[in-house]
Amino acid sequence: MRTEDLILVSVDDHVVEPPGLFDAHLAPEWKSRAPRVVNKQDGSDVWVFEGAQLPNIGLNAVVGRPAEEYGMEPTAYSQMRPGCFDVHERIRDMNANGVLASLCFPSFPGFCGNLFARQEDKQLARVMLQAYNDWHIDEWCGAYPGRFIPLALPVMWDPKLAAEEVRRVAAKGCTAVSFSQDPQPLGFPSLHADYWDPFWKACADTDMVICIHIGSAGGMHFTAPDAPVDVMITTTPISIVNCAADLLWCEALKKYPLKIALSEGGIGWIPYFLERADYVYEHHHAWTHQDFGGKKPSDVFREHILTCFIDDAAGVKNRHDVGLHTIMWECDYPHSDTTWPQAPERLMEYLEGVPEAEIHAMTHENAMREYRLDSFGILGREHCTVGALRAQSPDVDLSVKSIRGGKPPSFEPGKPVTTADVTQQLMTAFQTPAE
Numbered sequence: 383m384r385t386e387d388l389i390l391v392s393v394d395d396h397v398v399e400p401p402g403l404f405d406a407h408l409a410p411e412w413k414s415r416a417p418r419v420v421n422k423q424d425g426s427d428v429w430v431f432e433g434a435q436l437p438n439i440g441l442n443a444v445v446g447r448p449a450e451e452y453g454m455e456p457t458a459y460s461q462m463r464p465g466c467f468d469v470h471e472r473i474r475d476m477n478a479n480g481v482l483a484s485l486c487f488p489s490f491p492g493f494c495g496n497l498f499a500r501q502e503d504k505q506l507a508r509v510m511l512q513a514y515n516d517w518h519i520d521e522w523c524g525a526y527p528g529r530f531i532p533l534a535l536p537v538m539w540d541p542k543l544a545a546e547e548v549r550r551v552a553a554k555g556c557t558a559v560s561f562s563q564d565p566q567p568l569g570f571p572s573l574h575a576d577y578w579d580p581f582w583k584a585c586a587d588t589d590m591v592i593c594i595h596i597g598s599a600g601g602m603h604f605t606a607p608d609a610p611v612d613v614m615i616t617t618t619p620i621s622i623v624n625c626a627a628d629l630l631w632c633e634a635l636k637k638y639p640l641k642i643a644l645s646e647g648g649i650g651w652i653p654y655f656l657e658r659a660d661y662v663y664e665h666h667h668a669w670t671h672q673d674f675g676g677k678k679p680s681d682v683f684r685e686h687i688l689t690c691f692i693d694d695a696a697g698v699k700n701r702h703d704v705g706l707h708t709i710m711w712e713c714d715y716p717h718s719d720t721t722w723p724q725a726p727e728r729l730m731e732y733l734e735g736v737p738e739a740e741i742h743a744m745t746h747e748n749a750m751r752e753y754r755l756d757s758f759g760i761l762g763r764e765h766c767t768v769g770a771l772r773a774q775s776p777d778v779d780l781s782v783k784s785i786r787g788g789k790p791p792s793f794e795p796g797k798p799v800t801t802a803d804v805t806q807q808l809m810t811a812f813q814t815p816a817e
Contacts, residue, residue: 383738385726386769390481391749391757392725393531393690394595394645394712397486397522398443398466399429401459406521407513415506416513417490424814427458429490431510432501435816436490438462439808445475445716448782452718454807455792461785466716469525476529477775479723480768481713482746483757485531485558485593486522487645488514493598494562495535500569504539511535512547519554528760531753532556533593538570541577545584552588557753558643559585561592563625564599573628579637586638591688591752595645596622607802614801622647623655626687630659630679631672635686641752643688646712646719649697652689652704656680684708688752692719695732698744706740710749723780726768 401419408416417431429436438457446463459467465475476484491497491514498507498514515534523530534551536559537544548559562568571577585592596602596618603621604614622644629635629642659679663672674682684705691697692712701709711729714720721728733741749755757766764770792807793799 383733383741384769385730386480386767386772388480388726388729388768389742389746389763389766390479390711390713390725390729390768391483391531391746391755392481392713392715393485393593393643393688393710393749393753394692395484395486395715396442396489396717397472397518398438398459398462398489398716399491400467403517403521404510404513407516408509412506412509412513416510420816421458422814422816425458426455426814428816430816431497432506435812436497437812438489441718442489443716444718445720445722446780446783448784451784453792454804455810463716469522473526473529474775474778475715475722477771478778478780479713479715480726480771481715482766482771483529483531483749483755484713484715485533485753486518487533487560487593487595488518488535491535493595494538494560494568496538496562496568496600498535499538507539508537508543511537512550515547515551515556516554519551519556528755528757531558531749531755533558533560535559536561536581538562538565538568541580545580548581548584548588548590552590557589557755558591558593560598561594561642562598563594563596563622564628567600573625573634574632576633578634582634582638582640586640589641589754592640592642593645594622594625594642596647604801604805607800607805609801610798611801611804612798619646619648620651623651626652626655626683627659629687630683635682636675640686641688642686643690643710643752645690646692646714647690648694649689649691649704649709650694650700652697653700656683656703659683688748693721693728698732698736701736701740701744706743707748709744710752711745723778 404416417429419427420430421427439454443462443466444452464471487493495511498511501507519532523532534556537547566572602614602618663679689708690710690712692714713725715722793803
């Protein structure tokens, strides 16, 4: 198969929200309380909401920068590629990378809207969350039909209101809603609690895919302060295994025909996880009282769980043990793990020998089916390939650009960067007042 004939749908990218996102989606009486962007004296741009600073942290938007400049310092819009926050430039960057469509997770509100969930004023929280969802569906995704998969934020603090919001956004054409890999650190009941039943039922009734992103329990998992930060970066995708186990053994999958995506979780670890789950069931169900109705846990997993990968040769090699029909591809633009602008070429490095039908399943067909994305009907299939998309935006500047003006990163040269180093960088994001 030729690289230019690939069709790529990315089910995990990110948006750095533009400053005016609330302008058209709030009644006049709420506009003065909306999150707003402030340019600080240190040169960074932060969102400010109810007195809290919400910076965009470096690794969230380093696409197009030299790797030597990566870090956790706060950034300004002027330091990012415009495609991070400008939907028109995002489309041009998608074209240059040969990516047909994209599902974009939020930045400053948190992966599952925990910014709004932790507000004491729940009326304010709900108004702002709905305004955010309307902006994302109507403006960001609505600007280019067939090029985006809308993703809504959930009302975490009230499962009945969460169900109402699922039904509201479904009526607007939204087919995905985010959720937490572990709601407990956010102050809510666990995935095993029947508290969430109204939400699960609404998602099942509307065929809403539930997207659970790594880090959606309140942050990434660091180990020791003196551990190299590489430890966290290495284990973060695999850390979603605990969520996968919670989901597999919880009652929700037995009660509702849910589809849940483990976003940015990788797939290489899944064959052993499923092997282990089946072994546990066989050896222990008699005393743990688990009952999968004549099925194995691996069968249930493949019925309900959608899997996602960025760059995962081991997972693709073992795709049938994962479950070919569950696998979807991700680009992760503009985060530090992204394969932009060479995603098609990176994929082709380990697709040799994979049948064309199976390539199509993983690169776009599974995603288009599960998220009900009709890009072919809107755009025409002939306009959806890597080659056709790249031909639409041949003038996109793909060169790596420094934004520091020669200033070195704020780490000691030659010394491995540790958890303590990046924690210190994060702390500096709040030292300069926002006003």
